[in-house]
Amino acid sequence: MTIDLSFVWAAIIAFAVFAYIILDGFDLGIGIIFPAFPKRHDRDLMTNTIAPVWDGNETWLVMGGGGLMAVFPPVYSIVFPALYLPIIIMLISLIFRGVAFEFRWRTRPGSHLWDIAFWLGSSLAAIMQGITLGTLIQGIKVENYAYAGGTWDWLSLFSVLCGLALLAGYALLGATWLNLKTSGDVQARCQSLAKHLTILLLALIGVVSIWTPFINEIYFQRWFQWPTAFFSSFVPLLLAICACLVLMGLQQGKDLQPFLATLGVFVLSYIGLGISFYPYIIPGALTIREAAAPLTSLQFLLAGTAVLMPTILSYTGYAYWVFRGKVRPEDGYH
Known part of the structure; x- marks a missing residue:
């Protein structure tokens, strides 16, 4: 049986993009919800929860973007x-946010200005990522x-709506991450905030999901014609279950369940996109096989990725393991 490397690479890049979304999503989310925590003490605690890992989270963005250029150059x-x-x-927002993250610790008299910059950079980056996704869904005009x-x-x-949906999703990831990593007043406020964000995110996902099948006939066929309709019918049900698990976990004061259930919402939304797009990489214009680089290039790059990806996964997993546990203001991780 011959393995089609173009689809192997599509899976690798899809994984890298999704890893970026879930890992950088919660630290972007912390910046997005900064205004809900006006006290310097609380904001320091919030940023301490991501300080050891946030740089590494963006590795996946580089891998996804670089891999796309090398493996699917027409795209x-x-x-x-x-x-x-x-x-x-x-990109400017991500750079601006990174500078603000560092400088808010080094310029105490003007730290509130860097806090605003951190919030603005995080929010703009999230919205632009959502707009990019929305543009891909609504279609890009391609000729020759x-x-x-x-x-x-x-x-x-539609693209702006997708931007707002991703903004709300990242904010929920950030709130549930802080629920996992903090305690006391900050955790309590994150639980309250996360409940409202869950309802908002569900509403936005619902509007986007209802709208999407009517944008392109391909999407309509994927979602409402056999056999893909069988699989797609489970996605809304599973989304509702994940949302209920988030709300139940918050109500019961659980630490891990709301975060994992929020990740489940993102996984299911990503699967929904896969159902809509496959086998296109640019919907309605270019398939995965049509966009792939020559076979020799795919083979050469795959050899390097076979070493690179396990390395990234290893040091990412190790970092999260070392800095596991809750963060306390007086002594950091414990």
Whole structure:
């Protein structure tokens, strides 16, 4: 049996992107909910929960973006011209956020300004990522393997709605992460905030999910025609179950359950996207096989990835293991 390396690489890049979403999602989420915690003491505690790991979380973004350029060069050359502005804003926001994260500790008199910068960078990065996703879902105009749309095609009501949905999702990840890693007043306020964010996120996912099948006939067929309709019918039910688990865990004062259930919401949403997109990498325009680089390139890059990916997974897992447990203001991790 011959293995199609283009689909192997699609799975690798999909995994790298998803790893970035869930790992960098909660530390972006902490920045997004910063305004709900006006006290310096609370904000220091919140940033301490991600200080040992947040740099490593962004490794997956580099791997996903770099892998896309190397393995699916037509996608890179089509998608980036279509999304230059939101991608540039996202990258600048991530840089701005990283600077703010460091400088808020070093400039005490003006730390509140860096806190605003941290919130703004986190929020803009999340919204732009959601807008990028929304633009891919609504479709990119392609002619002769080149972008054929306008400068502002990425800006639509649907893409903005996707941006707000991802903003709410990251905020919920951040709140449930803090519920896991903190105690006392901060944890209590995160539990209350997470309940509201869960309801908001479900509402936004519901609107996006109802809207999506009517954007493109391909999506409608994926969701409502046999045999994919059989699998897609389980996604809304499982989403509702995960949302209930989040709310029940928060109500019962559990630490880990709300965070894991929130991750479940992201996993199911990602699976829903996979059902809609497959086998296209640019929906309706370019399939995974059509966009793949030559076989020799795929083989060469796969050999390097076979070493690189386990290394990243190992040091990421080790970092989270070393800094497991709750954070207390007086003595850090314990």
